[in-house]
Every structure is written in structure tokens, then in C-alpha cells.
Amino acid sequence: MYIIVIGILFLIMIITPLIFKNIKIAGIVTIIGSILILSIVFKIITLVSGGASLSYFDEFFYVDSLSIVQLLIIASVNIIVSIYAYKYIRNEIKENIISLKKGGFYYFLFNFFVFFMIFIALTNNIVAMWIGLEGTTLTTAFLIGFNINKNSLEAAWKYVIICSIGIGMGLIGILIFVNAYSNQDTNEILKWSHLIKNPNPQSTYAIKIAFTLIFVGLGTKAGLAPMHTWLPDAHSEAPSPVSAMMSGVLLDLALYVILRFYIITKHIPGLQNTKWLFIIFGCVSLLISSFSILRQLNYKRMLAFSSVENMGIIALGLGIGSKIAVFGALLHSLVHAYGKSMLFLTAGNILSAYKTKRIDKINALIKTMPINAVFLILGMLVITGAPPLPAFFSEYYIIVGTVEAGNYVITALYSLCLLLVFAGFLRVFIKIVFNTEPGVKYVKMEKDNENIVPLVLCFVSIIIMSLFMNGYLSNMINNAVLIICD
Amino acid sequence: MIQALLTIILISSIFISGVRRIKLITAGFIFQSAAIGLIVLKLGYETGKVDYYILGILTIVTKVIIIPLIITRSVKKLKINREMELIVNAFVSYIITGIGIMIAFGILNKSQDNFLKTGIALFIIGVLLMVARKKAITQMIGFLIFENGIVLFETSLSKMSLVIEAGIVFEGLMLALIMGIMIFHINKTFDSINTDFFENLKE
Numbered sequence: 023m024y025i026i027v028i029g030i031l032f033l034i035m036i037i038t039p040l041i042f043k044n045i046k047i048a049g050i051v052t053i054i055g056s057i058l059i060l061s062i063v064f065k066i067i068t069l070v071s072g073g074a075s076l077s078y079f080d081e082f083f084y085v086d087s088l089s090i091v092q093l094l095i096i097a098s099v100n101i102i103v104s105i106y107a108y109k110y111i112r113n114e115i116k117e118n119i120i121s122l123k124k125g126g127f128y129y130f131l132f133n134f135f136v137f138f139m140i141f142i143a144l145t146n147n148i149v150a151m152w153i154g155l156e157g158t159t160l161t162t163a164f165l166i167g168f169n170i171n172k173n174s175l176e177a178a179w180k181y182v183i184i185c186s187i188g189i190g191m192g193l194i195g196i197l198i199f200v201n202a203y204s205n206q207d208t209n210e211i212l213k214w215s216h217l218i219k220n221p222n223p224q225s226t227y228a229i230k231i232a233f234t235l236i237f238v239g240l241g242t243k244a245g246l247a248p249m250h251t252w253l254p255d256a257h258s259e260a261p262s263p264v265s266a267m268m269s270g271v272l273l274d275l276a277l278y279v280i281l282r283f284y285i286i287t288k289h290i291p292g293l294q295n296t297k298w299l300f301i302i303f304g305c306v307s308l309l310i311s312s313f314s315i316l317r318q319l320n321y322k323r324m325l326a327f328s329s330v331e332n333m334g335i336i337a338l339g340l341g342i343g344s345k346i347a348v349f350g351a352l353l354h355s356l357v358h359a360y361g362k363s364m365l366f367l368t369a370g371n372i373l374s375a376y377k378t379k380r381i382d383k384i385n386a387l388i389k390t391m392p393i394n395a396v397f398l399i400l401g402m403l404v405i406t407g408a409p410p411l412p413a414f415f416s417e418y419y420i421i422v423g424t425v426e427a428g429n430y431v432i433t434a435l436y437s438l439c440l441l442l443v444f445a446g447f448l449r450v451f452i453k454i455v456f457n458t459e460p461g462v463k464y465v466k467m468e469k470d471n472e473n474i475v476p477l478v479l480c481f482v483s484i485i486i487m488s489l490f491m492n493g494y495l496s497n498m499i500n501n502a503v504l505i506i507c508d
Numbered sequence: 509m510i511q512a513l514l515t516i517i518l519i520s521s522i523f524i525s526g527v528r529r530i531k532l533i534t535a536g537f538i539f540q541s542a543a544i545g546l547i548v549l550k551l552g553y554e555t556g557k558v559d560y561y562i563l564g565i566l567t568i569v570t571k572v573i574i575i576p577l578i579i580t581r582s583v584k585k586l587k588i589n590r591e592m593e594l595i596v597n598a599f600v601s602y603i604i605t606g607i608g609i610m611i612a613f614g615i616l617n618k619s620q621d622n623f624l625k626t627g628i629a630l631f632i633i634g635v636l637l638m639v640a641r642k643k644a645i646t647q648m649i650g651f652l653i654f655e656n657g658i659v660l661f662e663t664s665l666s667k668m669s670l671v672i673e674a675g676i677v678f679e680g681l682m683l684a685l686i687m688g689i690m691i692f693h694i695n696k697t698f699d700s701i702n703t704d705f706f707e708n709l710k711e
Contacts, residue, residue, distance in 0.1 A: 167690065179703070182687060193676070
């Protein structure tokens with residue numbers, strides 16, 4: 023029932039920009055549709071709140087506490103981004119950067135992109151999860167190369183080539199994975215909910231190879247280093263709403279698909295070592311990204327590297343595997359979604375006012391764009407984990423997890439990387455916001471007030487998260503943790 | 509018969525890995541895809557399953573007719589006919605291809621499944637083309653060869669439902685189309701489809 027309603031809503035949202043030439047209608051329909059989808063997601067959340075699970079259409083769709091976390095992230099960030107895009111696209115059309123037709127094309131692709139993400143979070147079929155991920159690659163390829171120019175085309179081509187190899191490898195892994203269960207009922211083996219109950223394969227060796235292929239292949243899409251090379255280019259060249267969506271939601275979703283396979287793999291005796299894939303790739307991501315952040319000249323690239331870092335944190339937390347660390351990782355994926363979208367959207371506002379992505383060209387933001395400057399600083403505090411905000415707790419839980427597990431080397435490495443990132447962010451953002459050059463008079467820009475509502479929404483959701491941390495939210499995440507850890 | 513078709517697939521992939529003319533590469537690709545389509549149809553004839561027929565027809569329609577048409581049309585428009593400087597030259601490419609095939613057939617020498625071995629060989633050759641060639645079109649053909657390997661792999665390993673299999677093949681086709689459109693735009697903005705010109709985005 024709910025699934026059909028969601029499907030119809032997406033159909034309307036996808037078709038509208040193709041029928042109506044008016045860009046306003048497409049924008050409003052997208053906003054209304056995303057609000058309705060969030061309300062349906064809330065309804066589903068109340069249905070599964072006790073740790074129960076729902077299934078629809080002969081178990082093709084399956085919702086449990088783990089997918090709820092993802093659904094919540096997708097649906098809520100989707101609203102924020104569509105509100106932002108409403109003004110953003112109209113502005114771009116007004117300034118003749120894109121044509122009216124391309125504006126409609128944006129909404130078409132964007133709604134398709136969100137559709138595939140919701141599909142991944144809802145589906146129970148492990149190959150359908152792959153189809154959804156491939157679908158996000160198809161739609162975002164054009165969205166990255168949206169402002170057809172040299173930089174964006176280069177980024178899009180890199181993205182398509184690297185991610186198609188990665189996702190192809192993931193498919194090979196999934197095929198081997200399914201084949202290892204070929205002694206079981208063929209109608210059932212593609213269902214995750216069936217595999218989790220009967221995790222014993224014909225050969226554990228095949229599962230080992232398959233999971234490694236899946237991890238490396240889909241890890242390309244999740245932006246784990248050293249497969250992250252497409253990410254800084256793609257996220258810095260895409261239009262800001264798309265970068266916000268990709269960085270906040272899509273990376274995390276790719277990790278979620280890997281996690282689904284990991285949960286099955288964990289139940290097979292003799293394969294406990296697969297957790298080291300998460301730990302090692304997480305640590306490498308942390309190291310590479312934290313040192314890269316220190317030497318960036320482009321603020322959107324810097325934010326993109328910060329996404330690699332956050333994916334590293336989440337992967338590390340999942341790899342440690344004790345309840346507190348997994349709780350931290352899931353909480354961090356929620357915080358990261360809101361915080362990173364807020365930063366990317368603010369960066370989009372700055373970009374549309376200054377027309378440059380270079381850090382050294384922007385000074386004294388507090389005088390020229392005071393509101394955006396405040397949100398930039400707030401976003402930085404959220405993403406680097408300053409104490410009263412939830413990211414502090416999530417990162418702290420993961421530290422506790424590493425200490426409890428006795429991996430002191432990893433604890434040290436992790437804390438060092440967090441410090442480096444904090445230092446790198448402070449250096450750049452203090453320079454952007456407060457640095458004034460003598461003899462220059464700074465005037466407040468008109469563009470400052472333009473697109474503030476989505477930023478406020480992001481921050482409000484983070485505040486709500488911190489307030490409800492001990493009640494409803496922690497219950498929800500705890501149920502998800504039980505699925506992973508049991 | 510299936511053995512002969514598998515041989516055609518391997519020979520065409522060895523052929524593709526060394527030649528420079530894009531026309532010849534496309535011709536090799538057409539032969540390969542036709543062979544794969546026929547194999548899948550043959551399997552369908554033997555087992556009597558509808559899945560195989562549809563997969564085979566999809567493969568033949570998209571990879572023997574539609575995609576080569578797109579490639580030849582864009583080659584005409586772009587006025588390119590050969591790959592000038594190779595990152596890995598033809599001789600070394602042949603050797604790498606040979607080693608790849610040896611690895612694929614060597615590791616799995618206990619297995620009787622020739623589809624699996626050929627599929628793995630195709631993965632290696634496809635990735636080689638994507639990495640070692642500069643023209644965007646050749647990289648795209650490399651991806652398609654990789655995709656062919658996936659089709660072989662799929663037929664040999666698991667029996668999935670029809671919708672899922674069609675979804676996988678369909679998305680491969682869509683990705684190839686998107687690459688084609690992108691190549692068109694790249695040619696317009698860069699006045700070339702050499703990926704050498706991709707050097708704006710560096711740290």
C-alpha cells in the first residue's frame with residue numbers, strides 16, 4: 023500500500039517536468055512530493071518502531087529498523103535539497119547559465135535519482151539493490167556534467183569510467199555470492215531476509231572472494247579510499263544541490279548495501295576476518311582524506327574530501343563491530359547527512375555570489391554575507407564534531423569502541439586524523455570568514471538573504487536530533503544496531 | 509558449437525586488444541556480441557527457458573545493432589578513425605591479453621565451466637582497454653566488453669528472475685548510451701576525444 027503510493031508520487035514527480043514547460047510547477051510539485059514521501063516514511067517508522075519488520079509484494083520490499091535509518095536520511099535531505107533547488111534552478115535560468123529546457127531536465131533526473139535511492143532502501147532483493155545503485159550512477163552522471171563545460175565533463179567522464187568498473191566488480195561479487203547458495207530454493211536465494219535466516223553457503227571460500235569483490239566494487243561508490251579518486255572531482259563540479267544529495271546520502275547508501283552483505287557474511291563461521299576490510303579501508307580513507315584536506319585550494323573539493331573522511335569514520339565504526347561503535351557509526355551517518363548537506367548548500371550560496379571556488383579569492387564573509395557565514399561556521403562545527411552537537415557523541419562512541427576492542431594503534435590514528443581535519447577546517451574557514459585585507463571596504467551582498475530556508479532546516483534537524491537523542495532516536499538506532507550485531 | 513562460439517569470443521577479444529582502427533575494434537566487438545547472443549540463444553534452445561531467449565535477443569539487438577550504429581555514426585561525425593598514441597602499445601597489449609587469458613584458464617583449470625573462464629578473460633581485456641587507451645570511444649568499447657563478460661558470467665552462474673536479468677542488461681545499455689552522449693559533448697567542448705586533455709582537475 024505505502025509502496026504503491028510512493029511509486030505513484032515518484033511517477034508524478036518524474037513526469038511533471040516533462041509535461042509542463044513551466045519550471046515553477048516542476049519545483050513546487052517536487053517539494054510537495056518530497057514532503058508527502060517524508061510523511062509516508064514517518065508512518066512506516068511508527069509501524070516498525072518496536073524492532074518489527076514489514077514486507078510487501080512477496081517480500082520483494084522489506085523494511086526493518088536498519089533501512090528506516092536510511093529512509094529517514096533520504097526523505098528528509100530530499101526535502102531540504104528540493105527547497106534549495108527551487109530557487110537555485112530559477113536563479114541559474116535567470117542568469118542564463120542554463121536554458122529553461124535544461125531546468126526541466128534537472129528535475130527529471132533529480133527525481134529519478136531520489137527514486138532509485140528510495141528503491142535501494144526499500145528493496146529486499148540483493149540484485150535489485152545493485153540495480154538501484156547502478157541507476158543512481160546513470161542519473162548522477164548527467165547531473166555531474168550538468169553545466170556542460172571542460173571541468174564538469176572531465177569530472178563526469180571520470181565518474182562514469184571509475185564507477186562503472188567498480189559497480190561491475192560489485193555485480194561479479196554478487197553473482198558469485200548468490201551462486202554460493204545455489205543449493206537452496208532458487209526463488210528465495212535472492213532475498214536478503216531469507217539469506218539472513220539460512221546463512222550457511224556451499225563454500226565459504228566463494229563467499230570470501232565474493233564479499234571482497236563486493237566490498238571493493240561497491241566501496242568505489244561509497245567513496246572509500248583508495249577508490250575515492252572520482253569523488254573530489256565529481257562533488258566539486260556538480261551543481262550544489264546535487265553535491266549535497268550525493269555526498270550526504272548516496273555515499274552512505276552505498277555503504278548500507280555493503281553492510282547488508284556484511285551482515286550475512288558475519289553469520290558464517292570462519293569469516294569473522296572480513297571486519298578487517300572495514301577497519302583497514304576506513305583507516306586508509308581517514309589518513310588520505312585528512313592529509314588531503316590540509317592542502318586544498320578549492321573549498322568544494324575540501325568538503326568532498328571531508329566526505330571521504332566521514333565515510334572512513336562510519337566504515338571504521340561498523341568494522342569495530344561492538345554495539346557502541348556501531349551505534350556511533352549509524353548516528354554519524356545521520357549527522358553527516360544533515361551537516362554535509364548544510365555545508366554544501368552554503369558553499370553553493372557562496373559560489374553563486376562570488377562565482378569562484380578558490381579559497382584565496384574569498385575574504386571577510388562575515389561582512390559580505392553574514393547569514394551564510396554563520397551557517398558555514400555552524401556547519402563546520404557540526405561536521406568536525408564540536409562537543410554539544412551530535413557528531414561529537416558519534417565520534418566519541420567510536421573511540422570508546424576502539425579502546426574497548428584494544429586496538430590502540432587504530433585509536434591513535436583515528437584521533438590524529440580527526441585533529442588534522444579539525445585543524446584544516448579551522449584554518450580555511452576562519453580565513454574565509456574573518457580575514458580582512460587592509461584598505462578594502464566590504465559591503466553586504468544582496469545575495470546573502472536568498473536561499474536561507476534550507477540551511478535553517480538543516481540546522482533545526484540537527485538540533486532536533488540532539489534533543490531527542492535519549493528517547494525516540496536512540497531507540498530507533500538501537501534496533502538497527504541489534505540487526506547488525508546479533 | 510558452443511566451444512566454437514567461445515573461441516570466436518576469445519579470438520575477437522585478442523584482436524580488439526591490439527588494433528588501432530576504431531572501425532576494426534567495432535567490427536571485433538560486433539562479432540563478439542553476436543557470438544555471445546548466439547550462445548545464450550543456444551542455451552535457451554537446449555533448456556527451453558524463456559529467460560535465455562529474451563536475454564539473447566536483448567544482447568543481439570542492443571550490442572550488435574544499436575550500440576555499433578551509435579559508435580559508427582559518432583566516428584563519422586567526429587572524423588576520427590584511429591587511436592594514435594597508445595599508453596600501452598599493441599605488442600605489450602597482446603602479451604597482457606595472453607597473460608590474462610592464461611590466468612583465467614589457469615586458476616580455474618579444475619572447473620569444467622568454460623563460460624566462467626571466458627568471462628574472466630573478458631573482464632581483464634575490457635579493463636585493459638579502459639585503462640590503456642586514450643580515446644573516449646575506445647574506453648567505452650572497453651566497458652562494453654566488460655559488460656559482455658558479465659553476461660557470460662550471469663548465464664553460467666545463477667538463474668535469476670527475468671525482470672532482474674533484463675534490468676541488468678538494460679542498465680548496461682543505458683550506461684553505454686550515456687557514455688555516447690557524453691563523448692559527443694566532450695568532442696564539442698574539447699575539440700577532441702582524447703582524454704589527454706583531461707587535466708584541469710588536479711589538486
